[in-house]
Structure formats: structure tokens, C-alpha cells
Amino acid sequence: MGVEFLKGHGTENDFVLLPDPDGLLDLTESRVRALCDRQRGLGADGVLRVVRPDFGPWFMDYRNADGSIAEMCGNGVRVFARYLVEAGLVPLGEFAVGTRAGQRGITAHEDGTVTADMGPARVTGTSSARVGGVEFAGVAVNVGNPHLACLTETPVASLDLRDQPAHDPAVFPQGVNVEFVNVLGDGALRMRVHERGVGETRSCGTGTVATVAAWLHSTGQRTGKATVDVLGGQVTVVVEEESSTLTGPAVLLARGELDQAWWDAL
């Protein structure tokens, strides 16, 4: 019997899920890298290991495609929640999921969308990122993980995000996810993102929350609601004083078994 897996995505931010209720899998960095590799593995932006702790809710052990560990993943937690419901491990509706950034409240809706409580989106200062020799001013936002959201009039579609945007390591000693944002109208934003530990992805849930917090900050507001268009679809974000929510689709599309010999050789 090989290692069970599922594949899923939230607005095309895609993940391999590894159900591991008893915490028996040895999820090494090289295994994560191989799973996420789009040529020699299944291909994904990250891995979600599904663990049942002795106490508390199901825990999302999130890894970036390069094998690094991140505190939080907004699209990942929505796909994780969809899996828990589909597997009959929690009822449709409201429940909690544990993450490294703390416990997150989830509402799994009947139409397949999931709302995740993302905790506070804290604006911590300003900084800048450089792409193609051009400097973009940004707002640093912590959503459990670090972000630099750069509002710009340059159409985000025109940016080359193949390389990591240069940023200030003194401000972001643990690295940073960098968002580039166009304001389309009141409460309507467009974002592209370069994720720490992954590269450009088609969506980033925590990045969309950081984007809305930065947009509100730029207009002198602390709370509000916006839709965020990403390459993989659209999500809705609500930012409040001490919390925020992210709503969007969460899709499971495949399940199967990894070849045990392939896994053992990694």
C-alpha cells in the first residue's frame, strides 16, 4: 500500500494533500520538493499534511514547494478544510483548523466555497521591492506570515515576476511574499504575487488579505471589504480591526497513491 494523496487548489494555488492522522509520515524537504516538482512529481505550490493532534482541531502542516515551512497559507487552509468535510472528518459548516499561526475558524459552505478567519492583518511599516530595475513602494503586512504589498499604477500584467523581487532583508529577515496591486475601483483590486519559497503563483490567500489591508491603509481606512482578482480567479476579503476573512473556491480534483518505492527512494 503506497502513500495516500489528494490534489486540490484554491483559485489555482495548488497543493498536494497527505492525510497523516497519526503523524507517521517522514515528510522531508526532499520529499516535498519532489512532490511539488511539475516534471518529476505531481506538481504543486505546496504540501498540506493533514494531522490529528492528541488535543485540539485537525492541524495543517504546510510546506512551500522548496521544502521550507511557512506559518500560514490562506488558500491552503481552505482546501484543507474542504478535504476534512469531503472525508467526513468534520461536518459541513463551522469548525476550527490548527495552523502554525494559531487556530483558524472555518465556514465550509454548501456551494463548495470556504471562508477562513485569517486572524489580524497587521500593518507593520513600509518598505520597497525592485523588479526589472524599477522600485515599487510597499506596505509591510503580517498575516501570520510576512508580506509586502505594493500598490502601483503600472499594470501588474506587465511585470516579469520570474525572479524573486529584491527586498530589504533588514525589514524581512525571514524572507517575504511580495504582492503587486492595481486598484480597479472602490473595493475592487487586481494582484499578482511572488511567494517566498515558491515563486510566482496564480493566487495567494494571505497575500490577498495583505493586499486589502494595504489598500485600506493607503486610503486612511482600517476596516473594509474588497474583491481581489488573481490569475486563478477571484476571492473576497474582509478586514476588521482584530480579524479578517478570506472567501473563495476550494477544489479537490484527484486522489490516489504514491508509489511506495518512489517515496522510499527520496
Ligand SMILES: N[C@@H](CCC[C@H](N)C(=O)O)C(=O)O
Ligand atoms: N499560498 C499561500 C501562502 C503560502 C506561504 C508563503 N509562501 C510563505 O512562505 O509565507 C496562501 O494562500 O496564503
